[in-house]
Amino acid sequence: MKRFLTALLTLVAIGLATPASAYWEFGHETVAQIAYRNIKPDTRHAVDALLAKSKLLETEACPARTIEQASVWADCIKTLGPRFSYAYNWHYQNVNICKPFDLKSACKDGNCVSAQIERDVKLLKDKTVPVRERVQALAFLIHFVGDLHQPLHAGDRGDLGGNQVIAAYGDYAPPKLNLHSVWDGYLAERAITTPPSPVRVYSAAEKAEMQAGSVEDWSRESYQVAHDVAYASALGGDACAPVPPRAMIDQATIARIVPAARLEVERGGLRLARLLDEALG
Template sequence: MSRILPALAAVALAATASPAAAYWEYGHQTVAEIARANVRPQTRVAIERLLRQSTALLDTPTCPTRTIEEASVWADCIKTIKTPDGKRPYDYAFAWHFQDVNICKPFDLVEPCKDGKCVSAQIERDVKLLRDKRTPAKDRVQALVFLIHFVGDLHQPLHAGEKDDKGGNDVGATYGIYATPHFNLHSVWDGPLAERAITTGPSLVRRYPAAVRTRIAAGTVTDWSRESWLVAHDSVYASALGGDPCAPNPAHVTLDEATIDKLVPVAKLQVERGGLRLAKLLDQALS
């Protein structure tokens, strides 16, 4: 059953979304569930062991991490945490959720990932921290929950490619019959389109055949970054701008039902890719 109505109820909160706001809960949780279903048994045990320690080590009671589903949204949840003096202790991680790679220029991560401040660099860093048994327990737990979230972020195309428009946040959008003023291009791909894709057809949360896992999880984090960047070019902006992704952005775009129908398989595949690639990285880091 589609979650479009609860998603619309949450749109007002997403209206002020920055490029770091990602996939809402449903997309991230589904990526995490796919990964859990496809990791090796010993990896699953290691994940559960780390998450059992997470409540005490992270000390973020308003942002629980007891399960992989909860852990998948921790990196967004902590953005709301404030100290008594009004400071946000996790602001340092703001730029880790995305990478500003212009879809109308050659693909290049050098400048967007300067000083490691982009999602792909943080994914690689988290894997290294998890693989190193000398990493302090708190840092390993934090690396795990960041990794679970960031792989989902990378597969939301507007976290991998954009047009100097805050990942589509500056472009208002009408989604099908929903002409709410709170939607923008980014929030459409975060919420209603992702949820429609996830709830269309057979469940994405299942054990995939080994050949499928190998095919989808092939490549490197850089390869996956380029692929998501291309999805932003070929599908996100092309569909919104009448076929020319590099045309000037209008203030508002409309995705009609025919366009949405064409985008559902694209969004569905991105969630599937995110889950199986997260499983691969977790196996590499924890098995």
């Protein structure tokens, strides 16, 4: 009986935890799906061929057989203990939005998301690199481009990407909800599910506009979105104002910033497509 109750409580805990994690997975999967729809046929074949060998990663609990699975693999492996702990800092770059853009300081020794994106592209281009390492580079790349386009992974105020900013999302204001979670999940879900679907084949003109620039340019742009939209909308229009006990993001503000959140997802997908074409096409 005791064993049954323990199992039941575990299932309940998993069920309660699922919605919060699923939102973030939804964002990464959507970025990956946009990229997959917009890469060249030869690139798609190369992506599929590498992911078909994802068992080489030896992460059975964290599969990467499809591009959707690969998009969340880098988060999943955090649960595997110290094996991949070296990659923890690769998911973000803490560039202070209240100071001039300074990527160099935030990326010391390459321990930041933009530096790892560039590294992964180089590894994928080099066919002398062992297959296992190229598969891992592909999974990391798919995830990290998504990370870079979540603004609070690219800029913050020394508050762990907004994790220390307690927030209210419309009428939803549980005690521990923070600004990072709003952008990771709830806002991302609303932006992605607002018609029309962002998962489509984009025109040449749309691709030319959104795919332009370098990884550093994209970093600066995402940092600016963190300043102009993520923090400013939560702090009454002044991104560098003192943080209140709870940042209030009302329904009118949510409706106003949804297009910016959606654009970041689209940019991430199309830029991932460009990098995959460059590395594997």
